[in-house]
Amino acid sequence: MVSGNGSVVRKAMxxxxxLPAFILFFTMMGFGSLARGxxxxxxxxxxxxxxxWGLPGQLAMVELTSTGQGIAAIMFACSLANARFLPMxxxxxxxxxxxxxxxxxxxxxxxxxxINSWAVCMREFPHIExxxxxxxxxxxxxxxxxxxxxxTLIGYHGAILLPAVMVLGLIFVSPLFFALVxxxxxxxxxxxxxxxxxxxxVVANSLFPAFDLLITGxxxxxxxxxxxxxxKPRNAG
Amino acid sequence: xxxxxxxxxxxxxxxxxxxxxxxxxxxxxxxDPQGAFFQWVTCVSYAMVAGLIFRMIVMPESDLAAVSLxxxxxxxxxxxxxYYLFKRRLVAGVxxxxxxxxxLAAWLG
Numbered sequence: 275m276v277s278g279n280g281s282v283v284r285k286a287m288x289x290x291x292x293l294p295a296f297i298l299f300f301t302m303m304g305f306g307s308l309a310r311g312x313x314x315x316x317x318x319x320x321x322x323x324x325x326x327w328g329l330p331g332q333l334a335m336v337e338l339t340s341t342g343q344g345i346a347a348i349m350f351a352c353s354l355a356n357a358r359f360l361p362m363x364x365x366x367x368x369x370x371x372x373x374x375x376x377x378x379x380x381x382x383x384x385x386x387x388x389i390n391s392w393a394v395c396m397r398e399f400p401h402i403e404x405x406x407x408x409x410x411x412x413x414x415x416x417x418x419x420x421x422x423x424x425x426t427l428i429g430y431h432g433a434i435l436l437p438a439v440m441v442l443g444l445i446f447v448s449p450l451f452f453a454l455v456x457x458x459x460x461x462x463x464x465x466x467x468x469x470x471x472x473x474x475x476v477v478a479n480s481l482f483p484a485f486d487l488l489i490t491g492x493x494x495x496x497x498x499x500x501x502x503x504x505x506k507p508r509n510a511g
Numbered sequence: 512x513x514x515x516x517x518x519x520x521x522x523x524x525x526x527x528x529x530x531x532x533x534x535x536x537x538x539x540x541x542x543d544p545q546g547a548f549f550q551w552v553t554c555v556s557y558a559m560v561a562g563l564i565f566r567m568i569v570m571p572e573s574d575l576a577a578v579s580l581x582x583x584x585x586x587x588x589x590x591x592x593x594y595y596l597f598k599r600r601l602v603a604g605v606x607x608x609x610x611x612x613x614x615l616a617a618w619l620g
Contacts, residue, residue, distance in 0.1 A: 325525035353527035361556035363535025368544035443613030449567035471558030494558030
């Protein structure tokens with residue numbers, strides 16, 4: 275169990291620097307260069323990374339802007355691509371053990387959340403004393419947010435040019451990281467949900483590509499929830 | 512497009528994303544974290560995130576689409592093998608997987 279302000283901050287920064295900060299740096303480099311192509315300025319691209327803080331939505335924004343869509347359509351597409359934040363925030367906030375925090379503080383916590391922090395905290399929280407979890411989360415999330423902003427800026431200016439094959443490896447690293455992190459998640463219902471989620475996304479993506487992740491969440495999550503309830507191992511008593 | 516419209520798009524998109532986050536904060540205040548509804552929402556987020564990752568690897572819209580599915584799956588297998596081989600160190604898995612993908616893509620075209 276990790277406890278104490280100093281050690282929890284150190285752990286959060288080490289956990290961020292061990293991989294997620296680099297992954298976000300390179301992923302956001304990709305976003306920065308796309309944002310430039312779509313006509314955004316460098317400060318707009320950085321503000322987008324800082325304030326939207328959800329890559330699928332940022333990519334939707336850039337893509338639709340470059341094809342000349344109206345602002346309402348762009349906002350809708352971005353919002354839809356980032357709709358996963360609703361269930362993510364709901365499942366995450368109680369794990370933070372924040373007690374009686376005020377509404378603005380809770381909203382700030384929610385604004386800092388990204389798929390990286392969510393996945394890493396869900397994995398690390400069982401090893402951190404409850405009263406230090408919030409500090410761990412804020413340190414981790416701000417570290418990777420900083421890396422993302424830097425990556426956006428550097429990608430925008432095309433300061434680091436990498437060979438195409440290496441870029442492929444770097445794009446691949448992001449989903450790979452999450453796959454490894456989530457493979458450690460315990461809990462029957464959670465594991466069932468992830469398996470059903472993978473199966474559902476194939477069907478949902480071919481039928482309703484715009485809503486595939488929403489459908490995947492609701493269908494896969496409900497099946498996983500039901501499976502966790504009804505399929506108990508025999509030795510559980 | 513004029514700079515004002517582009518700023519409006521950036522801030523509009525930030526607001527459109529924040530709506531979900533804020534809604535999550537509002538919803539979570541009204542539900543019991545031990546209750547069935549909370550467990551269901553947790554399952555929904557795991558399914559969504561797993562689906563997103565699966566889509567990124569198996570059905571990518573990125574440049575990864577140019578790499579064959581066999582290569583991508585081989586790289587995932589290598590990543591998991593390295594991860595377990597090196598006592599569940601994420602760095603080992605991610606580095607092994609990333610390098611294998613780059614190498615296989617360069618070798619097989």
